[in-house]
Amino acid sequence: MTQFQKLSLKDDQKYKDAVAYLMDSSETDKFLGRNVLGKGSTNQDPAYHTVEMPNQPPAAKEPKLFGIAVHRWSITTQFFFCVAGIFFFYLIYGYMQELIFRLKGFKPFGWYLTLIQFACYTVFGTLDSRLQKDTVRKIPLSTYGLLAFLTVATMGLSNASVGYLNYPTQVVFKCCKLIPVMIGGVLIQGKRYGPIDVLAALCMSVGLIFFTLADSTVSPSFETIGVIMIMSALCADAVIGNVQEKAMKAHQASNTEVVLYSYGIGFWYILAGLIVSGRLIPAYLFCNQYPVKTYGYAVIFSLTGYIGISFVLQLIRLFGALVTVTVTTGRKAVSIVVSFLFFSKPFTMQYLWSGFLVLLGIYLNVYSKNRVKMNEQFSDCARRIAIRLQGRPRYTGVTSEV
Numbered sequence: 482m483t484q485f486q487k488l489s490l491k492d493d494q495k496y497k498d499a500v501a502y503l504m505d506s507s508e509t510d511k512f513l514g515r516n517v518l519g520k521g522s523t524n525q526d527p528a529y530h531t532v533e534m535p536n537q538p539p540a541a542k543e544p545k546l547f548g549i550a551v552h553r554w555s556i557t558t559q560f561f562f563c564v565a566g567i568f569f570f571y572l573i574y575g576y577m578q579e580l581i582f583r584l585k586g587f588k589p590f591g592w593y594l595t596l597i598q599f600a601c602y603t604v605f606g607t608l609d610s611r612l613q614k615d616t617v618r619k620i621p622l623s624t625y626g627l628l629a630f631l632t633v634a635t636m637g638l639s640n641a642s643v644g645y646l647n648y649p650t651q652v653v654f655k656c657c658k659l660i661p662v663m664i665g666g667v668l669i670q671g672k673r674y675g676p677i678d679v680l681a682a683l684c685m686s687v688g689l690i691f692f693t694l695a696d697s698t699v700s701p702s703f704e705t706i707g708v709i710m711i712m713s714a715l716c717a718d719a720v721i722g723n724v725q726e727k728a729m730k731a732h733q734a735s736n737t738e739v740v741l742y743s744y745g746i747g748f749w750y751i752l753a754g755l756i757v758s759g760r761l762i763p764a765y766l767f768c769n770q771y772p773v774k775t776y777g778y779a780v781i782f783s784l785t786g787y788i789g790i791s792f793v794l795q796l797i798r799l800f801g802a803l804v805t806v807t808v809t810t811g812r813k814a815v816s817i818v819v820s821f822l823f824f825s826k827p828f829t830m831q832y833l834w835s836g837f838l839v840l841l842g843i844y845l846n847v848y849s850k851n852r853v854k855m856n857e858q859f860s861d862c863a864r865r866i867a868i869r870l871q872g873r874p875r876y877t878g879v880t881s882e883v
Contacts (some may be wrong), residue, residue, distance in 0.1 A: 589643030645707025688838030
């Protein structure tokens with residue numbers, strides 16, 4: 482027997498909307514021969530009576546990307562729009578970051594660049610929150626104090642490390658956030674990881690070690706302090722994700738709010754640190770000598786980074802973490818290629834195979850988190866390939882011979 486799924490119309494939003502319309506529509510009132518006034522009406526005509534509607538939850542607004550209603554587009558158009566945005570803006574972001582540090586004498590001023598970046602992000606976040614009418618803070622300031630500190634550690638140390646490492650080496654390090662996450666999970670929470678996770682961490686570790694060794698051998702800009710900076714940034718980045726997720730779920734805060742307050746408070750942290758360390762005035766005087774190559778490039782660097790974050794969040798919302806990780810990992814690989822193409826630096830084959838080891842570790846990690854879904858996709862793909870190879874004819878109709 483054919484089984485039909487029983488639908489509960491009372492739970493269907495379209496049904497609720499239709500009922501609300503029929504109960505409130507003047508045309509329906511005319512058909513029923515009644516006159517209905519809205520709540521709070523002052524008309525005392527006895528021919529009228531008031532019908533109070535039950536409290537209906539407000540319809541959820543479809544998220545927009547910088548005011549663009551992308552949800553009205555086809556799903557394919559949305560995907561390619563987000564992917565193009567991520568590649569375009571993040572490639573410019575990486576190019577501008579390396580270009581700024583190519584300026585002779587800028588090497589010690591990575592924290593000043595981060596100060597400018599945080600100031601820009603605060604301005605962009607304020608404008609974005611006004612545009613989306615999201616001006617009410619939901620997360621306590623004490624939580625934002627911790628988030629701002631972790632954000633400063635992540636962004637500041639990451640920016641400063643570019644002055645002491647090759648840009649490709651910094652990108653490869655940033656791809657290996659899984660390693661400190663797993664170490665922290667074992668030491669702090671007593672977690673146990675499966676063999677695929679362990680293999681992923683092993684591939685990343687081995688690839689990272691050999692990539693760093695290659696960099697230390699052939700790169701004249703390699704310094705150990707850069708490795709310490711980027712590793713510290715990774716540890717802070719591993720912690721900040723958990724804190725952000727917990728705070729956003731507990732208080733139902735938006736991404737715009739988190740970005741605004743994290744970077745806004747973080748700006749004052751960095752400013753205080755630069756003043757205390759005595760590095761603010763030297764950095765200011767140096768940048769005033771090259772305003773276009775410092776402030777101008779820094780604004781472009783910050784703007785493309787902020788827009789890139791928005792495209793990443795939109796892709797996560799539409800297609801989930803699996804697709805997003807695949808796209809962003811591909812973007813990082815292209816960033817490394819662009820770095821070698823536009824900025825002259827020594828190259829060795831050890832970069833290539835160690836980078837592939839890191840890439841393998843990333844996708845093993847993605848597979849361990851999405852095993853069921855990816856197995857289904859692989860099975861479906863294998864079935865289609867098998868059908869193609871067997872040359873099965875498609876059913877185009879039934880012919881009969883007379």
